[in-house]
Amino acid sequence: MDRHAGRGDEIPGTSDPVTRLSLDVLAEAASTPPPGALARLLPAARSARPPAPAAGFAAPFAARVAAMDALLASATPADWAQKIVEGWTLQELVAHLAATDGLVANAIGAAVAGPPLAADEVLSRTADMIAYTGGRRPEETRVEWRAQAETICARAAAMEPGTPIAPGGIQFPVSDHLLARMLETWIHTDDAATVIGLPLPLPLAAHIHPTADFCARLIPWTMLLSGVDGGERSVRLTLTGPGGGAWHVPLSVARVAAPDDGAPSDAQITCDVVEFCFLLGGRGTPEAFAARIEGDEGLAREVLRCAPALSGP
Template identity: 35%
Template sequence: MTNDHDGVRELLAAWAVGALLPGDERTVFSHLARCETCAAEAERLRATVRLLNGTPDPGPASAGADGVLALALRTRRPRTPEVAPHAAPYAAAVAGLQALVGELDGRWSTPVVHDWDAHATVAHLVAADEHLAVRLGLDARVPASRIPEGSRPGEAWNRRTADVIAHEHGRTPEETVATWAAQATALLATPEARDPELAARAVTLMGLRLPIADHYVVRAFETWIHTDDIGRAVGLPVPPPPDEHLRLLVRLAVRILGLALQGAPPVFLEVTGVPEARWVLGSDAEPVTAELTLNPVDFCLLVGGRYAPEEVPRAETGDQGAVRNVLERAAALAWL
């Protein structure tokens, strides 16, 4: 493939007749979401195939090839201000959720995760994004909570998200989506989203002190995880983040995991498909006792609390107890 356009154009004919290989579906989706020229060509090919077959268009919520295009077309939104690389994963995750919510008419009460339905899951993201938004000078978009002074971060977080969900359940899902989308757009328009120097300043949110740039990556991580939660609940596949975004998610998660494993029996961790994604986690005063290999999506789902430690697909050798410790610590990082 000589370039991205040429590569996708080679795949569009297969897409139009429903013959894409599984690995190519994500490539097509990601490109159509950001390229109006190829998306228009995809629409033309689909219309031609349906005309030749004499079949009607099944609508945007259909599975297979048409579902890929439907979600991709809904991902294309009016251009937001250019963002720096640290905010690009969040911008893409926001676009992905915007694509998905357009498919949820009549399905907002579907159970999704924890005790939340689809409506509550989007309301949760209003509360989750609010921490960074307020720290960057944006106004809160829902009424304040009465959180006792001295509450631990986890307790304060649980109270706030419960209050926001209760408030949003008194509104329509469309109103909740509009509130979430407006806040996300405002976050992507801040100077910190566009200027890496401004985003280098460290702040503490939910008990976690990180540069603002990393907090944007955290927001991307959580937005994608919950988009995937909703997609699984309603039977609509959600592609994982593009490779360049996965790299940022993986590297941040490993940094935080490394802090949690200080002094633990050392384990060599490799995340496949991510350049230079090899680390020794744990004590630096002992020899490595085990090796653990995960793919990047499974690793992120583990850290996001979507895999139990014993269930995540992996390859391992050496001390099983040391590996289990790494997997359990990774799963314990989840707050989503």
């Protein structure tokens, strides 16, 4: 599936992602979507609940939840049983999202969906959630996942974005954890849409940009986790397309990436913003990743090779 098909940010006056999903599906008609896709997704997009009100930093996550919910509203019994990714059916994938969201919910004092939280760890919590949903109807899994996500957004609205939390033992500001949830929800929605054969519009550019910023700031950590010492070196990262931008990225975790100010760098990487976010999220092949590179090509390729290091299932 072309991740750039049906760009919702090209349709003015449609900030609500569910409305955009409907309009984007209509726009897809000219590009021959899969047979039956329009008949299935358009009514679902219209009937899915709109996103719950969210604080500014929670809005990208809330919008991706709404988009996934619209996709789930169109799912047939056969779709729910399809293997999507990691050997999980669509219902198990939603259980996984609920499990990972649940670690964030627990960290901020929001209600946690599913059985009591036995371990603050993604894989074991996913196993518990999949076991819990095994005897339940897919619609029940969808409702519980969606309700928990809305509770997270509502609780986050009362928090300062810089408040540190550590779900799964990983400490970042709450705003960054919600961007991480946005990215994973976006990627898994794309996984599901690809397998089921439904068109999926991109997020708003205003939601892609903070997610791209988060990905840029993760680069020194992906290098460190991969056993690569960035030292005092840096790269200039230019991400093209709606929601993109340019960053000066020091490769030491002691310093933080910032919007590009023209400071010298050892290498320059220019690539598509959506593809870069998906690379960080574990999609794509680093060795074959399409990018224009200037300066130290070996360093730039090392950055791209290490990019998926923090991605999980």
